[in-house]
Each structure stands twice: as C-alpha cells, then as structure tokens.
Amino acid sequence: MTRIEPELIRRWLDGWTVARAVPEAEPVGSAGDGLRSKCDQPGREIEVFALRADEDPESLARLAASVAAAQQITWLTVPTLRPSAVEAVVSAAGLELLHRSEWFMTTDLTEHPQHAPAAPYEREVRTEGAVTVVSLHGPSGEIAARGTIAVIGPDAIADRIETDPAHRRRGLGRAMMSALAAAAVARGARTGLLIASEEGQRLYSSLGWHHEADVLIARRPAVPANR
Known part of the structure; x- marks a missing residue:
C-alpha cells in the first residue's frame, strides 16, 4: 500500500466527531483536500484533517497554507505513509x-482478545445513543481508567483511552479495550478504528490492532504572550 485510503480517514472522523460530541466535519480546500472540524478546545479551536497527502502533496500544501493563515488556533492532522515528505511540506508552510x-x-x-479487570477493580458500561463509555473503578470507587467508543454502522471508533497514573501496569488498559470492543460488537460493529498515542501503540499492537499509517500533527507556532 502506497497511501492510506481517504475513505478510511473519513470513516474514522465520522466516529471521532460523534465520540467527542463536536459538529460533523465539513469539506475544506479544493478537490477533496481535507475535512474541517470545530473542536472549541483551548489551544485547539479548529482541526483540519488531510485526506490526500500522499497521493497529492499539493493538496497538503494548500491545507498547510490555510492553517498558517487561519485566525483561530488550528491543528493540521495528516495520516500518511510518507512522514518525511509531510514534514517537509508543513515546515515549508511555516x-x-x-x-x-x-x-x-x-x-x-x-x-479482539478479552481480558477482565482483576480484583478489586470493577467495570461500569454506559451507552447513550451511538456512544459507549467504559469506566474501571478502583477499590474506593475512584475512576482508575476510562474510554469511549462510538459505533457508526459497521465501524467503531475508540477515543480517549486513559489510565490514571496511580493505577498503571495492572492490566487495566487491556481490560478497557476488551470492554470497549465487546460493547461495540454487541451493537453490530466489526471494524475498530483509532488514532494511537505513542504511549498506547504497544498496548494496541499486543491486542491485534494493525498500523495503517503514521499520523503527523502540526499547527502555527504559538506567539509568546509578551509580544
């Protein structure tokens, strides 16, 4: 494979916006360059997702230029099999x-492998609409780990998988992913999609998740507060 399919990125983004309860992404740029989502987070007001970075570097250059000129704080997220080439394009745009x-x-x-949380941890599963939230509670009722999965047709998009530092190295990540996968399958999903942080990659790989592409994220340099 020489590029990641734009449709796969779209499918992930459809679920990601639902999981985070943000507006549906809208087309940005010409000729299907990318999609734009309003995040409204501090330091991340808008996020633009490149769809054709590998097959058409000029499309990425157009998106990077628009992000560089944006008035709002905008991130550019680029799934790619050519990270060095992407880095060169976004750096050239400033x-x-x-x-x-x-x-x-x-x-x-x-x-998906199934792993139950070890005692004394207990699992709580809540579903509202397309979104399921799994929480693993510690012995005092505190949330030790938490994760979300959104089911959109046959796809399930996992997001915000987090384990409290005080509860790490106890198998909670594996138990969390097992619970999310089981909940999604029960609702008819078959394919799992996610973007993994550097910390989560080893966990997901050990559970059978496959690397499809690297993901590079860029933004306009922050302006020092004293300027």
Missing part, C-alpha cells in the same frame, strides 16, 4: 510539527 508520533490503527473487533 507550521510547527508537534513532537509526538501517532498511529492510525484498525482491527477486526470480532477477534
């Missing part, structure tokens, strides 16, 4: 590459 390496990953949820 954007700052965030220092983290993320992965676009997929899996067959029907074959």
